[in-house]
Amino acid sequence: MKQRNNMLFAAALLSFSLTAAGQTAKKDSTLNRVVVVEKEYNPDIMDASKVNVLPKVQEPSVSKKEIEYNTAVMPFKSLDYVMKPITSNLDQAKASRGYARLGYGNNGNVDAKLNYLFNISKRDNLGVSASLDGMNATLKLPEIFETTYANSDWKSRYYRTNLDVDYQHKFDNMIFDAAVNLGTNNFNYHQFREIPDDIYTLVAIPQYTSKQHHSKFSIHAGISSFDKNLPLQFQAETNILSFKQSYSYKTSESIWRTKGDVYGFIGENQRVGVKAEMNSMFYSTDDFDVFDNYTSLELNPYYTYSDDSWKVRLGAHMDFSFGKGKTVQVAPDLEAQYLFANSYVAYAKIGGGRVLNDFRRFESLDPYAHLRQINDSYNQIDASLGLKANVGGGFWFDVFTGYSSVTDDLCFSVLDDYFSNIAKPSVSAMDTKHFYIGSNLKYAYKGVADFSLKGTYYSWESKEGIWMLMKPKFDIQFNTDVKVLPELTINAGYQYVARNSVRLYSLTEADPQNIKLNPVNNLSLGATYNLFKGVSIFARFNNVLNQDYQYSYSYPVQGINFLGGLSFQF
Helix, strand or coil, X not given: CHHHHHHHHHHHHHHHHHHHHHCCCCCCCCCCCCCCCCCCCCCXXXXXXXXXXXXXXXXXXXXXXXXXXXXXXXXXXXXXXXXXXXXXXXXXXXXXXXXXXXXXXXXXCEEEEEEEEEECCCCEEEEEEEEEEEEEEEEECCCCCCCCCCCCEEEEEEEEEEEEEEEEXXXXXXXXXXXXXXXXXXXXXXXXXXXXXXXXXXXXXXXXXXXXXXXXXXXXXXXXXXXXXXXXXXXXXXXXXXXXXXXXXXXXXXXXXXXXXXXEXXXXXXEEEEEEEEEEEEEXXXXXXXXXXXXXXXXXXXXXXXXXXXXXXXXXXXXXXXXXXXXXXXXXXXXXXXXXXXXXXXXXXXXXXXXXXXHHHHHHXXXXXXXXXXXXXXXXXXXXXXXXXXXECCEEEEEEEEEEEEEEEEEEEEECCCCCCECCEEEXXXXXXXXXEEEEEEEEECCCEEEEEEEEEEEXXXXXXXXXXXXXXXXXXXXXXXXXXXXXXXXXXXXXXXXXXXXXXXCCCCCCEEEXXXXXXXXXXXXXXXXXXXXXXXXXXXXXXXXCCEEECCXXXXXXXXXXXXXXXX
């Protein structure tokens, strides 16, 4: 009877979540909540990403076998080239419930983090996480259009704070979780003036402040089953997200997001289910742009089969929009993997679907971009083919190729607002196609050293080549961790990204000029030393070659910079 009551409760809650979403929206995978499990807390020791953001394409994801691979599909991804304060690939002692880190360096670089897991009872856990990172430095502005402020000093600042609270309760056959996230970004734009100053005496031009503030709030509630004896498994969650921009422009975005997944097993190897996700978008602004409220709905019916050799997925993405954009869009959801010779996996995938272009995504891709409402991106087809294997001796590889066609693909390139006294890169939606080919190699030696090397070549097509400026042509990454002593680990990383050049028209130049950004060329070095149990010191150097390049159009990166500090486990 108890099990029956729990099942009825779960079904009622799932029905309520999806119905409520129909009146507005769906869950948040963008909610940065802490993962809470019933064990000692293993802290996140990744570096904060500062303001190093570069639009980039990554290869499609494939499901896992015995070998660990991570190739996600996204038109863009925030990149962080700062070295980790402690090793992540080599063996580490089991962490305690609490973790704290404090680092400081030149250019006002700061990195602080505090995590703690409270085991309230055998069924209840509470996780709390707080962080602060940022910088305050004088940087040299690049030559863009030979503007008034080219080669001048810019006092750049960017600080981010974040607070996460995550609660979890375990019932007999399901888990309830709730989370709250608060975040702020405080930064400034640099000045930009391409047109003559005297034009401002002829027309009324608003003069915007250089400072900017983004505030974010998210609340989440969800349930999920874990009892395999239930006839149907389920996951359901609902989220409310708020994003507000202040000072330069005052714009706000609210999202009610609900997501659900219900599936059942057919024997031991087969599963049939359907996922549903709904987003209701609400806007308010004093900008000149027009913002429309709208709702999007995605249905993803699917069938999966898995045995010792095969993994197969057959499904479809059916996307509906109410109030904005195309009403109905359909994309495939097909995937197959085959394991042979014990360690070789051949895989193929044909996918697609909607990518929501909300303000949180804009900020994660380019924090300086002008926030505007554009159509959601839609991946009409995303096909990939590859071979991966663990060949023994600590060596594995992944070779892959793929093709993608996206309508309303996000592109970041030229400055948007010529009639302003601040520089904001433009966000535009363009239909793009691209082909890519690459490989990923990794080698681990007896728990002492880890090496990885990845290279990808891209070929892009678009009717508007101007928007291809920030798209990568070639991307190569190298990383290594070496434990030189039981207490001492050193690490190094290198990334080189070549980008497209474009013909760009200027308000002050009669003829278009060829614009080509310097490639990302970043060498990082770091080390961690364990003083005694639970206490370590770390140091890391970024942009060791002191190269001049831009992650965001017209916004320079720091030269060689340093960060050092202490980390504690308790």
